[in-house]
Amino acid sequence: MPETADLKQLADMFSQIPHCREMGIEITALATGRTSMRLDYHERLAGNPETGVVHGGVISTLLDTVAGLTAMSAVSPTTPVATLDLRIDYLKPARPGDAIFADADCFRLSSSVAFVRATAHHGDNTDPIAHCIATFMLNAAGFTSAGQGTS
Amino acid sequence: MLKDIQSLKDKGDYSSISNLIPYTRVIGLQCAVEDGAMVTRLRHQDSNIGNYQMAVLHGGTVAALLEHAAIFQLLFELDIKAIPRIINISVDYLRPCRAMDTQASAVLVKQGQRIANVRVQAWQSDPAKPVATAHAHFLLS
Numbered sequence: 001m002p003e004t005a006d007l008k009q010l011a012d013m014f015s016q017i018p019h020c021r022e023m024g025i026e027i028t029a030l031a032t033g034r035t036s037m038r039l040d041y042h043e044r045l046a047g048n049p050e051t052g053v054v055h056g057g058v059i060s061t062l063l064d065t066v067a068g069l070t071a072m073s074a075v076s077p078t079t080p081v082a083t084l085d086l087r088i089d090y091l092k093p094a095r096p097g098d099a100i101f102a103d104a105d106c107f108r109l110s111s112s113v114a115f116v117r118a119t120a121h122h123g124d125n126t127d128p129i130a131h132c133i134a135t136f137m138l139n140a141a142g143f144t145s146a147g148q149g150t151s
Numbered sequence: 152m153l154k155d156i157q158s159l160k161d162k163g164d165y166s167s168i169s170n171l172i173p174y175t176r177v178i179g180l181q182c183a184v185e186d187g188a189m190v191t192r193l194r195h196q197d198s199n200i201g202n203y204q205m206a207v208l209h210g211g212t213v214a215a216l217l218e219h220a221a222i223f224q225l226l227f228e229l230d231i232k233a234i235p236r237i238i239n240i241s242v243d244y245l246r247p248c249r250a251m252d253t254q255a256s257a258v259l260v261k262q263g264q265r266i267a268n269v270r271v272q273a274w275q276s277d278p279a280k281p282v283a284t285a286h287a288h289f290l291l292s
Contacts, residue, residue, distance in 0.1 A: 019209035022177070022198040046173045048234055055174035056237045057215020064211040065201075083210045087241040141247065143202045 052096030080142030191220035224257035
């Protein structure tokens, strides 16, 4: 059984990520291989000023964040994690004014790759706004929850 | 807004169209036509950092740059007045995106009746060394 992440250490590391602070992304649940987050709506996140619907980049950022932290939660604190790819299907427009939630789970962990799926929704994950599949390279240059990244 | 986009398009002022979008100011996205081609940039700002251990940009901001570049290539190339709606995007992260400006350009691969397929590439100091690529589909109507 591989050593798993120190979830408190991981949450501390997350709280220091500049862009997640900028966007107001918060962790709502964190377990090994499973993470949930929340992003409150703000007008400045709009991609369409007429409708107020958030920019696709906002959803990408939330899903990349939740998937990345999920990969990190599934490995040891010293294992570097780097995003290989991220595929997002935008299933329907997000509702302007409503908070966006995201849930992710790591459904397969090999020695060098973590496979993660994630959904974004307005509170009911059976009615998603977006669906995402992401893969993460382990043990290459990347982010670790235990402090120094490697490059 | 549609009227604004059309009149700015007539003037070739894509920079102002981009600036109509609030989120562009959050992460520092800019669009301009340079030498007859659409160029989209993600200006560096420390608030875009995702990995502070290595000082690299958040992957979400890079995905946003690629999506924005694809949207503006469509606005530039096609006779459309509204901002195209994204259906899906697949982003490959090729190299670490360092704490500096990032540039992206897109190619319209195919325009159908309602759907457009676009490929996008982003780079930093060397266009021959892309930091990320993407392909995406958009709904045009």
